[in-house]
Amino acid sequence: MKIPRISPQALRVLERFIEHPTAWRYGYELSRETGLKSGTLYPILMRLAKFSLLETKWVTTEDGVPPRHTYRLTPKGGELVRSLPGTASAAAKVRRPAFSGGRA
Amino acid sequence: MPIAYPRRIAAVLLRFAIWIAPHDAHDWGRGMLSELNHVQGNWAALIWAVGGAGVLAKHALLSVILPGSRRRTLSSATEVFSQEGPMRKATLAAIGACIAASLFFFLVPIFRQAFHVSLAQWHNVIHVKSVFDMQGPDPDPELETLARKAEKNHDAEGLAFVAARTTNQSESARFAEEAVHLDAKLTWIYAVVAVRYPSLPEIDQWVPILQQSDPQNALPNFIVAQKIDIEEIDRNQNAGHVEEKTAIWQNVMAEAFQSPKLDDYLARLTELDRRVLLRYQVDDPFQTFRDERWNNRPSYAAQDSSFYANSLLESGRTLRARGDRKGAFEKYLTVARFGQMLSPADWDFFLRGELQAAYKRLGAIYEGEGNKVEAAFYTSLANQTDRAQHEKLISLRNRVRGSGVSRWNSFLVKASGLVILFSGGLLLTCGLAIMVRGKSFRLSALRPSRLTLAFGFFGGIGALLSSAVLYVSYRPYAEILQRFMRNGDETNLAELYSFLDTTQLPLGAQGFLDVWQFVLYFWFGVVLLCIFALLVAVLRRLQFNARANAAT
Numbered sequence: 005m006k007i008p009r010i011s012p013q014a015l016r017v018l019e020r021f022i023e024h025p026t027a028w029r030y031g032y033e034l035s036r037e038t039g040l041k042s043g044t045l046y047p048i049l050m051r052l053a054k055f056s057l058l059e060t061k062w063v064t065t066e067d068g069v070p071p072r073h074t075y076r077l078t079p080k081g082g083e084l085v086r087s088l089p090g091t092a093s094a095a096a097k098v099r100r101p102a103f104s105g106g107r108a
Numbered sequence: 109m110p111i112a113y114p115r116r117i118a119a120v121l122l123r124f125a126i127w128i129a130p131h132d133a134h135d136w137g138r139g140m141l142s143e144l145n146h147v148q149g150n151w152a153a154l155i156w157a158v159g160g161a162g163v164l165a166k167h168a169l170l171s172v173i174l175p176g177s178r179r180r181t182l183s184s185a186t187e188v189f190s191q192e193g194p195m196r197k198a199t200l201a202a203i204g205a206c207i208a209a210s211l212f213f214f215l216v217p218i219f220r221q222a223f224h225v226s227l228a229q230w231h232n233v234i235h236v237k238s239v240f241d242m243q244g245p246d247p248d249p250e251l252e253t254l255a256r257k258a259e260k261n262h263d264a265e266g267l268a269f270v271a272a273r274t275t276n277q278s279e280s281a282r283f284a285e286e287a288v289h290l291d292a293k294l295t296w297i298y299a300v301v302a303v304r305y306p307s308l309p310e311i312d313q314w315v316p317i318l319q320q321s322d323p324q325n326a327l328p329n330f331i332v333a334q335k336i337d338i339e340e341i342d343r344n345q346n347a348g349h350v351e352e353k354t355a356i357w358q359n360v361m362a363e364a365f366q367s368p369k370l371d372d373y374l375a376r377l378t379e380l381d382r383r384v385l386l387r388y389q390v391d392d393p394f395q396t397f398r399d400e401r402w403n404n405r406p407s408y409a410a411q412d413s414s415f416y417a418n419s420l421l422e423s424g425r426t427l428r429a430r431g432d433r434k435g436a437f438e439k440y441l442t443v444a445r446f447g448q449m450l451s452p453a454d455w456d457f458f459l460r461g462e463l464q465a466a467y468k469r470l471g472a473i474y475e476g477e478g479n480k481v482e483a484a485f486y487t488s489l490a491n492q493t494d495r496a497q498h499e500k501l502i503s504l505r506n507r508v509r510g511s512g513v514s515r516w517n518s519f520l521v522k523a524s525g526l527v528i529l530f531s532g533g534l535l536l537t538c539g540l541a542i543m544v545r546g547k548s549f550r551l552s553a554l555r556p557s558r559l560t561l562a563f564g565f566f567g568g569i570g571a572l573l574s575s576a577v578l579y580v581s582y583r584p585y586a587e588i589l590q591r592f593m594r595n596g597d598e599t600n601l602a603e604l605y606s607f608l609d610t611t612q613l614p615l616g617a618q619g620f621l622d623v624w625q626f627v628l629y630f631w632f633g634v635v636l637l638c639i640f641a642l643l644v645a646v647l648r649r650l651q652f653n654a655r656a657n658a659a660t
Contacts, residue, residue, distance in 0.1 A: 032143040032156070042140060043159030050136055050163075060135065072146075073139025 013040055017048050018085055025082045028074040057081030114150040118157030125161035130171040137164050199561045206568030213575040222582035226525025229614045233627055254388055264291035269384040271297055277305045295321045296373045302331045303406050311335055326367035329360040334406040350419035361416040365446045382596055393589050410458035417443045417462035437473055440466045464493040514603055518610035520581040527574035534567035
């Protein structure tokens with residue numbers, strides 16, 4: 005497979021997903037973990053979902069609070085992302101934010 | 109606790125963005141909106157909303173530009189990370205359409221001709237030797253092919269055509285003799301070749317033939333006079349008076365001044381050109397082009413005429429002083445008649461002073477005799493000389509410089525030709541860059557960067573626009589050429605010659621005298637750029653080595 009050119013921002017997001025492939029993640033949580041603004045994060049998430057690499061669902065966390073949109077890699081997404089050569093080494097170069105939030 | 113205004117504004121902004129966003133982005137918008145409740149800080153919430161709204165607005169815009177984009181299956185991991193997919197495709201499609209449209213122009217024969225004309229400016233820049241070598245321009249391969257065909261077919265007119273154009277003197281003489289040998293009616297081609305190459309030894313044999321075939325024409329006399337002038341210059345003999353000239357020179361000039369006509373054979377040559385170009389299906393406009401600015405006249409004719417006319421005026425003055433009014437009248441009248449004979453071909457341009465003097469003196473003689481009518485006639489002719497001279501000067505200047513319209517069209521043709529070349533180079537470079545970057549020749553593997561796309565887009569647009577400008581600017585001249593070739597219609601042919609004449613000058617060169625300077629500066633610039641590029645490459649290499657050393 006040809007090595008794709010992945011932006012450092014996309015790598016940050018993938019890194020979060022690869023660490024816990026089965027966990028559902030919130031948008032704001034990913035934003036804080038990766039240090040990405042919503043304008044950068046959501047296009048990446050939308051692209052991954054467009055190609056069925058990411059699944060989404062609405063979850064209700066507590067009464068009176070609107071449901072939240074959550075994201076998780078699909079099995080196909082996990083397989084494909086893991087197959088990207090150099091992803092781990094490239095991800096290692098990405099600055100890790102100090103904050104690491106909880107998981108849904 | 110009341111919700112702070114920034115958070116309120118953020119919510120309104122995101123709701124509006126969701127409203128304008130396409131249907132498939134609504135979930136994402138609502139997701140951003142729900143996250144807004146968890147963003148810590150009011151201003152952070154606003155920033156979150158601005159970013160999210162931007163994403164949704166972008167999707168809304170894309171759905172307007174490219175409606176109907178659907179979910180598709182994934183073919184490779186590379187596709188996931190391709191940025192701005194739809195926009196990239198649209199740009200690529202636009203570039204492809206521009207290139208296809210530009211190439212479509214090349215299917216039109218007039219456009220191919222126009223492109224060929226636009227490249228003429230580069231001839232002197234590339235063939236540097238022809239600019240600095242006084243021996244003349246390089247051989248013309250197309251003319252050589254035509255010469256071979258004409259020889260093979262024993263085509264007298266074809267050979268005469270080549271004789272009038274080839275830059276090789278001895279070949280020109282040989283072709284002329286072959287042409288006359290095949291068709292005796294073409295003896296006039298000797299005069300054309302003799303005017304072009306005045307030192308040819310064959311001229312001595314040609315002149316009697318010319319005088320026999322066209323006894324009333326003054327042109328052979330001028331040819332002989334010019335040959336004598338050149339031989340005198342070669343021997344460093346510079347005659348100050350007519351009496352110091354050889355008897356042959358004096359005789360031929362006396363005959364020239366008595367000749368009833370002067371035919372430079374340009375009309376016959378133009379008609380011959382047309383027939384030959386049609387016969388050999390030559391569509392190169394430069395083959396129809398001849399430098400008509402100075403007509404087909406010997407270079408020394410003006411000087412010789414002036415020299416001889418002054419001697420006639422001087423001897424007329426002497427005769428008048430001796431009281432020989434009739435003798436003086438004859439001398440002045442010879443000059444005046446000669447001037448009238450030259451007038452149709454504009455040869456009298458260089459004899460303004462002599463003609464004016466002859467008219468004035470003729471008027472004075474009639475005045476002395478009391479013949480007021482004749483005196484007034486010659487005085488009026490003398491007075492008209494200056495105005496006629498001024499008009500001919502304007503006409504000559506227009507012929508030399510070309511009209512404003514032809515100069516402007518020539519500029520457009522040269523500039524658009526240059527842009528086509530530049531755009532072609534840019535597109536080629538972009539194509540190579542994409543292939544090098546993709547490390548593959550497969551179309552599916554080629555992924556251009558935004559910068560490459562931008563350059564490609566400008567290259568495509570440049571190629572298309574300049575092709576259109578080139579076609580529109582050249583078309584009128586193609587029509588003039590076609591009318592001439594098909595019907596012999598010479599209307600605006602001078603305009604075509606003027607246009608072609610200016611088109612041969614490199615863009616930026618003001619005149620033929622500047623060409624060598626332009627060529628010099630051009631190549632100097634190219635060398636400087638190469639040196640600069642080399643220096644940059646060396647510096648980068650040194651910088652790279654220094655970094656590598658520092659890392660180790």
